[in-house]
Amino acid sequence: MSNKGTGLRLAKRLDEVGFSDIVQIRNKVMAIRASGETVHMLHGGEPYFETPEPIKYSAIKALVENHTHYAPSSGISMLRLALSAKLIVKNKIMATPAQVIATVGGSQALYAAFQSVLDPGDDALVFSPYWTPIADLIRGCQARPLLLPTATARRNGIGATLAQFATPNTRCIYYNTPQNPSGVVFTKAEAEEVAAFAIERDLVVVADEAYEDLVYEGEHFSIASLPGMAERTITCFTFSKSYGMTGWRGGYAVAGEPFMTALRKIVLYSTNGVPTFVQHAMLQALHTPEAEIDARREEYRKRRDLLVAGLNSVGLDCEAPAGAFYAFPNVEKINKISRTAAETLLEKAHIATIPGSVFGAQGEGHLRFGYAISIPEIEACVDALKAFLG
Ligand SMILES: Cc1ncc(COP(=O)(O)O)c(C=O)c1O
Numbered sequence: 001m002s003n004k005g006t007g008l009r010l011a012k013r014l015d016e017v018g019f020s021d022i023v024q025i026r027n028k029v030m031a032i033r034a035s036g037e038t039v040h041m042l043h044g045g046e047p048y049f050e051t052p053e054p055i056k057y058s059a060i061k062a063l064v065e066n067h068t069h070y071a072p073s074s075g076i077s078m079l080r081l082a083l084s085a086k087l088i089v090k091n092k093i094m095a096t097p098a099q100v101i102a103t104v105g106g107s108q109a110l111y112a113a114f115q116s117v118l119d120p121g122d123d124a125l126v127f128s129p130y131w132t133p134i135a136d137l138i139r140g141c142q143a144r145p146l147l148l149p150t151a152t153a154r155r156n157g158i159g160a161t162l163a164q165f166a167t168p169n170t171r172c173i174y175y176n177t178p179q180n181p182s183g184v185v186f187t188k189a190e191a192e193e194v195a196a197f198a199i200e201r202d203l204v205v206v207a208d209e210a211y212e213d214l215v216y217e218g219e220h221f222s223i224a225s226l227p228g229m230a231e232r233t234i235t236c237f238t239f240s241k242s243y244g245m246t247g248w249r250g251g252y253a254v255a256g257e258p259f260m261t262a263l264r265k266i267v268l269y270s271t272n273g274v275p276t277f278v279q280h281a282m283l284q285a286l287h288t289p290e291a292e293i294d295a296r297r298e299e300y301r302k303r304r305d306l307l308v309a310g311l312n313s314v315g316l317d318c319e320a321p322a323g324a325f326y327a328f329p330n331v332e333k334i335n336k337i338s339r340t341a342a343e344t345l346l347e348k349a350h351i352a353t354i355p356g357s358v359f360g361a362q363g364e365g366h367l368r369f370g371y372a373i374s375i376p377e378i379e380a381c382v383d384a385l386k387a388f389l390g
């Protein structure tokens with residue numbers, strides 16, 4: 001048959017979409033461990049603690065009470081009410097429950113945000129290094145990520161750097177604070193610069209505040225709380241990092257119209273909402289005392305200080321990251337090519353990390369070490385580093 005197979009091709013919108021390098025590295029580490037070898041696991045991004053008991057029991061209770069039916073696809077009303085209260089008090093984002101939507105992790109919120117804003121041929125400004133999936137989410141809209149170096153922007157002026165990289169087709173700015181992988185926490189003054197640029201150029205901001213509770217230096221500031229920004233910002237949050245809930249897939253987004261209607265359509269036609277009993281667990285998580293979140297932040301701070309001191313002691317230059325739970329040292333001492341440096345470290349010292357280049361060209365020469373692990377695990381990693389490089 002002459003045209004056999006011509007229909008068996010992917011939709012073009014997936015042509016430029018990659019499959020996460022991080023997942024591929026995770027698979028390689030699992031293979032090494034399966035062969036019985038020890039690996040120091042610093043490649044991940046999962047909290048060191050288990051989901052707190054009250055959250056787990058609230059899900060069990062919800063199941064027993066038969067909260068196992070369809071819920072409103074944008075989220076149960078009690079949850080949206082509690083989320084709007086949280087956003088008002090903690091983030092100073094004056095959101096009504098109608099401006100909030102529950103999503104399957106922060107990932108679905110980000111997916112829906114870019115799908116709502118970007119048309120084929122549009123451009124999106126992304127501070128780089130950036131969380132790897134972002135470029136793929138943008139390319140999945142047949143749009144183009146424009147990477148601007150965060151370090152240069154902070155040195156030379158955020159507004160001037162945004163202006164330098166923007167094109168006539170630019171529609172949005174991806175604004176992540178605290179940042180994965182660099183741990184950068186943008187200040188309020190920097191948020192104001194991004195906001196001024198977005199307003200001047202009539203752009204949308206997709207804000208990613210997955211690590212809002214993990215700021216060690218300075219304070220977390222939500223860009224949507226600035227005057228004139230609530231209507232042009234889609235802010236995405238997750239329960240994964242603050243509450244040790246990575247596997248629950250709970251997240252949410254806050255936005256005004258017309259974006260909220262678009263987010264609702266995308267959530268409706270992709271997952272038809274978040275599992276009902278998970279929404280009950282999310283509601284319980286929002287009742288976590290702030291003191292508990294503060295105590296965990298201090299636990300992370302100990303881990304950060306231990307790892308950063310260890311890295312610097314073997315000559316891997318590393319500034320203490322202001323937020324999130326990753327260290328991002330310069331590893332040119334091992335190899336200038338971060339992929340090779342990561343392979344060397346994995347093979348010779350059994351330390352699993354993520355090459356900086358997967359977070360954009362601006363991450364080259366660095367490795368990401370995730371320190372959301374136990375203190376003995378960090379100590380063992382530092383010992384292995386010293387044995388290899390010391
Ligand atoms: C910067 C950033 N945003 C969003 C997410 C999404 O997390 P999740 O889909 O688990 O909610 C992550 C997870 O690693 C992240 O690092």
